Amino acid sequence: MSSLNATQPQPSDFAGDALRPRLSMLDAAAIEYVHEQSLRLLAEVGVRVPLARAQALLKDAGALVDDETRIVRFPDDLIESAIARAPKTVLLAAREPGKDALLDHTRSFATHDGMGAMCLDHRTGERRPSTAQDLLEAMIVADALDEIGVLWYTAYPCDEDPRLQSLRGLQAMLAGSGKHVEGEVTDPADVPYVMEMLAAASPGGLWRPERPIFSIVYCPVSPLQHDADSLEAAILLAEQGVPITVYSLALAGATAPITQAGTIVQTNAEELAAFAILQLAVPGCPLVYVGNAGVMDMRTSTYATAGPEEILLNLALTEMGRHYGFPVLSCGLSTDAKELCVQAGSDGAPMALATMLAGADLLTGAGMLDSAQLLYLPKLVLDAEIIRQGHRLVAGVALDDEHVMADVTRRIGPGGHFLAERETRRYLRNGELLMPRAFVRGSYDAWQTEGRDETQRAVERIEEILASHHPLPLPDGAPQRIEEIIATAASEKPAG
Amino acid sequence: MKEQLTQALIAGNADLVNALTQALLAAGTPAREILDDALLPGMEVVGARMRSGECFIPEVLLSARTMQGALDILKPHLGEGEGAGLGTVVLGTVEGDLHDIGKNLVGMLLQGAGFEVVNLGTGVTTQQFVEAVKEHAPAIVGMSALLTTTLPHMAETLAALKAAGLREQVKVMVGGAPVTQAFADELGADGYGANAGMAVDRAKALAAQAATA
Structure with a gap:
């Protein structure tokens, strides 16, 4: 016994910690290199900004503006001051208490994929243009799924008057969920109606910029340009306190260099240029950096939404956004597959996990097939399961004396079991082991007896949610008021 | 030389395509014949390879751009309104x-x-x-x-x-x-x-x- 005591290890200095796995690719020198290369691109090549108002602001701030080509070259300090000025945490507030998404780098909030114009109808199996009803159902289902934290304008209401699509989309989103909704407004003429609708939907009938229940996705157009109308709409909304996700989606090999390095630098530059424009227009406005770029499929010329290169692009860009301290949205779960199949899972899950492990605040990509073109609600339910796995993975390992459970092991001793212990129950209930909801475990026979495949179970879950889940209702009178606002827009906006 | 031109076009080798096109013209080959017998068949091959997945978009575009260079050389020698022919x-x-x-x-x-x-x-x-x-x-x-x-x-x-x-x-x-x-x-x-x-x-x-x- 004395020899045993003699070899006992000294107490370690480790005081216990919650260990969270992280995925990182860029070291400090690499980050600095990407930053420098991005600044060079912005100073030497520049960005086309065809909006007079933005050009004037940029000129005043020291940028070189070519009045003919409308290309703006950015001095380094203009970019650096925008980086300093942009808020480092952004609140995406919810109508429903307790459902806020505070983007503060502590967790990943998942959202829909988007934005598509087609729906694979889970009731008929038909692929057809998406409708306002599809969008509403996508909101209600996501409202019921704990794993989805923020709702996206996932599919366009193609059955509506094109002039009113943005407003009809917003109407469906507000009605379908009490969570934060992120939409798209590309027509500056829509802004007053959007703000009236948001006020009507807000608690107390008043839009509160300090608690924005709505944000937008704004897309610079790669390579290195902006659309005047979309940019103006974004600025007008930023003035009202609407947070903006700046989504520059370059396609490697087509609208960006084919190399990962070239696409990383160009995307980062495009993000920074948009940040600079928006921070000049509305100092301190809340913005979300997007760490995502795509690839063009070189056989078919279509947008490829998943694959190893996209994971690498997402990782590097997410790290760049985090380096600046910005809230970051990145992508996962998306697939180029046309049906639920091995490819859909294999496209989606690794990218989602990588994005979460890289520390993105927002994870977009749930619920679509066909390169973010085809809404398929059963996939939303199955993606929620992948998101749960991701959250469990990111939660990591609590490594300390309590979690080692040495006292329990001592109590049970060799040959016993841990199943009936109170500690086992307690940690199980605290989420130590993930309990699948949509995925199958258990015996083959039990599965066979149940006789339902994955898609059938997902469809049943959707129908169950749609039948029984009631999103937080809008304030009294708000639905009517919103309908009136859209009717006014219909009468005031010029016919298409 | 026409077969060589076809192969150079398929390879997207602009310098060689331009040189061969000039050489064929200098040797008295009618522009129409260069187009019909060498260039268009080359693009047919490239198109077929793209459809079969052997050849990728950037390669096809390189060949297309090369083709455009050859057409510019041939244009003065083609009749009025007579392009590559498809409209x-x-x-x-x-x-x-x-x-x-x-x-x-x-x-x-x-x-x-x-x-x-x-x-x-x-x-x-x-x-x-x-x-x-x-x-x-x-x-x-x-x-x-x-x-x-x-x-x-x-x-x-x-x-x-x-x-x-x-x-x-x-x-x-x-x-x-x-x-x-x-x-x-x-x-x-x-x-x-x-x-x-x-x-x-x-x-x-x-x-x-x-x-x-």
Whole structure:
């Protein structure tokens, strides 16, 4: 016994910690290199900004503006001051208490994929243009799924008057969920109606910029340009306190260099240029950096939404956004597959996990097939399961004396079991082991007896949610008021 | 030398293609023959390889660009209005839309396949499409869009072509991520391609129809 005591290890200095796995690719020198290369691109090549108002602001701030080509070259300090000025945490507030998404780098909030114009109808199996009803159902289902934290304008209401699509989309989103909704407004003429609708939907009938229940996705157009109308709409909304996700989606090999390095630098530059424009227009406005770029499929010329290169692009860009301290949205779960199949899972899950492990605040990509073109609600339910796995993975390992459970092991001793212990129950209930909801475990026979495949179970879950889940209702009178606002827009906006 | 020219075009070797084209002309080979016997067959091979997956978009575009260089050399030696022979295509991305990578890709592939291409660029209004059809008398007019909100401009352009009495003399093609065959059919368009390669195949079929009509 004395020899045993003699070899006992000294107490370690480790005081216990919650260990969270992280995925990182860029070291400090690499980050600095990407930053420098991005600044060079912005100073030497520049960005086309065809909006007079933005050009004037940029000129005043020291940028070189070519009045003919409308290309703006950015001095380094203009970019650096925008980086300093942009808020480092952004609140995406919810109508429903307790459902806020505070983007503060502590967790990943998942959202829909988007934005598509087609729906694979889970009731008929038909692929057809998406409708306002599809969008509403996508909101209600996501409202019921704990794993989805923020709702996206996932599919366009193609059955509506094109002039009113943005407003009809917003109407469906507000009605379908009490969570934060992120939409798209590309027509500056829509802004007053959007703000009236948001006020009507807000608690107390008043839009509160300090608690924005709505944000937008704004897309610079790669390579290195902006659309005047979309940019103006974004600025007008930023003035009202609407947070903006700046989504520059370059396609490697087509609208960006084919190399990962070239696409990383160009995307980062495009993000920074948009940040600079928006921070000049509305100092301190809340913005979300997007760490995502795509690839063009070189056989078919279509947008490829998943694959190893996209994971690498997402990782590097997410790290760049985090380096600046910005809230970051990145992508996962998306697939180029046309049906639920091995490819859909294999496209989606690794990218989602990588994005979460890289520390993105927002994870977009749930619920679509066909390169973010085809809404398929059963996939939303199955993606929620992948998101749960991701959250469990990111939660990591609590490594300390309590979690080692040495006292329990001592109590049970060799040959016993841990199943009936109170500690086992307690940690199980605290989420130590993930309990699948949509995925199958258990015996083959039990599965066979149940006789339902994955898609059938997902469809049943959707129908169950749609039948029984009631999103937080809008304030009294708000639905009517919103309908009136859209009717006014219909009468005031010029016919298409 | 013509076989060598065909191979150089397939390889996308612009310097060699230009040199061989010049040399063939200098040796007295008619421009039409260079086009028909060497260049167009080369692009046929490239197109077939793209369809079979052996050859990728950038390689096809390199060959197409090389083809364009050779055509520039041949042009003064071809008869008036005698291009590569498949006719003219007017292309544009509709009003309100800046996304044009797909349309440009189709344009380059069409050029490579032997069409004259008039690329109107982005944000093309209905009126600009109508004017271009009047001016260039194309066999085909092609419209692209990425944003669903701009899709209605395709219908407006079709209506405007009808109103101007031009609809019967031109085939209309549509494309872009949100466009489907069903949408094209509903619109009353003559052609649609789910990707750039399919658009070129469809354009060639439409041009052949027009030629035999």
